Amino acid sequence: MSVRRVPAPVLLPALAVGVALVAVLNVSTGALHVNGLDVLRTIAAHLGLGDAGDVPRAARTVVWEVRLPRTLLSLIVGAGLAMAGAALQGIYRNPLADPGIIGVSSGAALGAVAVIVLGFGALGSWSTPMAAFLGALAVSTLVYRLARRGARTEVVTLVLTGIALNAIVAATIGLLTTRADDQQLRSIVFWQLGSFASARWRYVGVAAAVVAVGLATLPLLARKLDLLALGEREARHLGVETERLRRLVIAVAALVVGGCVAVSGIVAFVGLVVPHLIRLVAGPRHQVLLVGSALGGAMLLGLADLGARVAAQPAELPLGVVTSGVGGVFFLWLLLSVRRAQGGWA
Amino acid sequence: MALRSVTVRVGERSVLSEVSLAVAPGELVALVGPNGAGKTTALRVLAGDAVAHRGHAELDGTPIRELGALELARRRAVLPQSSTIEFAFTAGDVVRMGRAPHAGTPAERLDDELVVDAMQRTDCSHLCEREYRSLSGGEQARVSLARVLAQACPYVLLDEPTAALDIRHQEGVMALAAGLARDGCGVLAVVHDLNLAAAYADRVALLTGGRLLCAGPPEAVLTDELLSAAYSCAITFRTHPTRGCPLVLAASPVAPAEARTDARSGS
Numbered sequence: 103m104s105v106r107r108v109p110a111p112v113l114l115p116a117l118a119v120g121v122a123l124v125a126v127l128n129v130s131t132g133a134l135h136v137n138g139l140d141v142l143r144t145i146a147a148h149l150g151l152g153d154a155g156d157v158p159r160a161a162r163t164v165v166w167e168v169r170l171p172r173t174l175l176s177l178i179v180g181a182g183l184a185m186a187g188a189a190l191q192g193i194y195r196n197p198l199a200d201p202g203i204i205g206v207s208s209g210a211a212l213g214a215v216a217v218i219v220l221g222f223g224a225l226g227s228w229s230t231p232m233a234a235f236l237g238a239l240a241v242s243t244l245v246y247r248l249a250r251r252g253a254r255t256e257v258v259t260l261v262l263t264g265i266a267l268n269a270i271v272a273a274t275i276g277l278l279t280t281r282a283d284d285q286q287l288r289s290i291v292f293w294q295l296g297s298f299a300s301a302r303w304r305y306v307g308v309a310a311a312v313v314a315v316g317l318a319t320l321p322l323l324a325r326k327l328d329l330l331a332l333g334e335r336e337a338r339h340l341g342v343e344t345e346r347l348r349r350l351v352i353a354v355a356a357l358v359v360g361g362c363v364a365v366s367g368i369v370a371f372v373g374l375v376v377p378h379l380i381r382l383v384a385g386p387r388h389q390v391l392l393v394g395s396a397l398g399g400a401m402l403l404g405l406a407d408l409g410a411r412v413a414a415q416p417a418e419l420p421l422g423v424v425t426s427g428v429g430g431v432f433f434l435w436l437l438l439s440v441r442r443a444q445g446g447w448a
Numbered sequence: 449m450a451l452r453s454v455t456v457r458v459g460e461r462s463v464l465s466e467v468s469l470a471v472a473p474g475e476l477v478a479l480v481g482p483n484g485a486g487k488t489t490a491l492r493v494l495a496g497d498a499v500a501h502r503g504h505a506e507l508d509g510t511p512i513r514e515l516g517a518l519e520l521a522r523r524r525a526v527l528p529q530s531s532t533i534e535f536a537f538t539a540g541d542v543v544r545m546g547r548a549p550h551a552g553t554p555a556e557r558l559d560d561e562l563v564v565d566a567m568q569r570t571d572c573s574h575l576c577e578r579e580y581r582s583l584s585g586g587e588q589a590r591v592s593l594a595r596v597l598a599q600a601c602p603y604v605l606l607d608e609p610t611a612a613l614d615i616r617h618q619e620g621v622m623a624l625a626a627g628l629a630r631d632g633c634g635v636l637a638v639v640h641d642l643n644l645a646a647a648y649a650d651r652v653a654l655l656t657g658g659r660l661l662c663a664g665p666p667e668a669v670l671t672d673e674l675l676s677a678a679y680s681c682a683i684t685f686r687t688h689p690t691r692g693c694p695l696v697l698a699a700s701p702v703a704p705a706e707a708r709t710d711a712r713s714g715s
Contacts, residue, residue, distance in 0.1 A: 196534070328548075340599070
């Protein structure tokens with residue numbers, strides 16, 4: 103049986119078009135409907151490329167101040183999480199690895215919860231994102247350092263260290279929540295389920311910066327990640343300095359995921375499911391996988407955020423409920439149908 | 449390519465003691481010996497995977513610890529005992545991975561040609577589009593060998609290249625290894641089948657209990673006395689009826705308990 107795959111020159115442009123469509127859909131949908139043309143004219147006007155003239159002021163404000171940053175943030179965060187997930191799965195040689203495994207998510211949560219409960223607010227509205235970002239970097243660095251012995255890390259040790267630290271961090275978060283009042287508890291729950299509701303342009307800037315770092319570095323490592331699939335030793339035989347590669351990928355993934363989680367809260371499942379889907383249709387080569395995951399993640403999280411906005415109008419569903427709920431069910435369906443078709447999981 | 453007085457310890461136990469062995473360009477050296485003799489360890493030291501506690505491994509006169517992974521990968525290829533692979537790569541993808549060390553060098557333009565050639569020589573061209581993990585053990589072994597050939601290195605290390613293969617492919621693979629040597633490569637192969645070693649190797653190195661007992665032409669090493677001592681098993685010889693090389697046979701059945709005391713996994 104030969105393997106049938108969608109070639110990259112078809113898949114990647116198709117995904118890019120999908121991302122664009124989701125973007126337009128997200129910006130035009132809402133309590134105030136704005137048609138696609140007015141959306142484009144508003145954007146063009148803000149970029150100095152024309153005059154928004156007869157587009158109603160309310161529409162312009164909603165598009166530029168609220169929906170556009172929110173949409174862009176969801177797309178950028180989706181791209182970052184999925185691409186980081188794909189790279190980590192490559193490094194761990196394990197399709198079940200997700201960004202949580204290196205302690206990024208729990209570290210970010212610890213930082214955020216600490217700020218919320220202890221009321222540290224010296225940086226104003228930046229306090230929580232900053233603490234989340236630092237927490238993410240601190241815990242993932244700790245996981246890597248603890249797993250390291252004699253300048254080497256082993257994947258199993260790394261995974262188990264991650265599990266142990268995640269547990270300790272979860273316990274600490276639990277302890278902090280016992281000191282939280284009702285309002286703080288609501289903030290904590292809200293943060294841990296992820297949301298783009300408070301998206302602002304400056305958050306878009308932060309996420310864009312870290313995801314740009316990921317996009318600029320990870321695809322360059324694609325071929326080395328491919329070789330790692332053969333095994334650690336085999337990859338070294340083929341010229342890969344495996345420890346250096348692992349350190350680099352973990353650092354970039356921690357930066358990307360940490361930056362994303364800091365401005366959006368924890369968005370579960372995107373980093374795990376999207377690489378699976380892309381691998382299923384395009385095969386496991388990381389060059390296509392990383393770029394495809396970025397596009398696929400953007401599209402999926404854009405749609406998820408749209409779902410969170412419109413499913414229970416006028417209220418909003420927490421984003422994590424949509425990604426985990428829909429993602430979990432979908433993943434299960436995928437798992438079972440692939441098992442039926444192939445007799446095993448790819 | 450050589451081991452210079454290499455000693456490797458695991459805990460207190462020496463798995464290799466003072467082993468010196470050189471493989472020159474143009475020769476196929478078969479490394480033989482009973483299970484647990486240290487054959488794979490010797491190969492790992494040469495590959496740079498295991499560190500010698502005393503002595504060192506060298507490549508063209510340079511200690512290999514002074515060479516980076518990429519520099520080593522352009523000069524020696526390694527076939528491990530068995531390869532599991534994560535994710536659904538095709539056999540063709542796997543063979544092409546052998547070209548990775550040459551990315552960005554002038555040799556890169558030979559990639560397609562060498563991949564096709566390697567798959568033809570290992571009789572696996574027809575597997576190119578198949579998923580590696582769906583192949584049989586023998587097919588996987590040949591695809592892995594094709595990857596090693598595609599790497600096109602002057603030195604080649606093969607760890608039990610014939611283990612998973614049927615008799616036709618065993619002969620094919622050993623002939624291929626001998627052919628590489630004729631083309632100027634230095635090839636070291638860990639081989640369990642003494643008759644394959646006898647038929648194809650230029651030299652045979654006999655390892656037992658972590659020590660190199662003897663190294664030389666097959667007729668000099670594959671003798672009653674040396675083999676019986678190394679394997680703790682009575683050995684008898686015939687002359688191969690068509691090839692004229694020694695044919696090694698166990699002289700009498702070995703009692704199961706006796707066999708068990710000598711058997712150690714991982715060779």
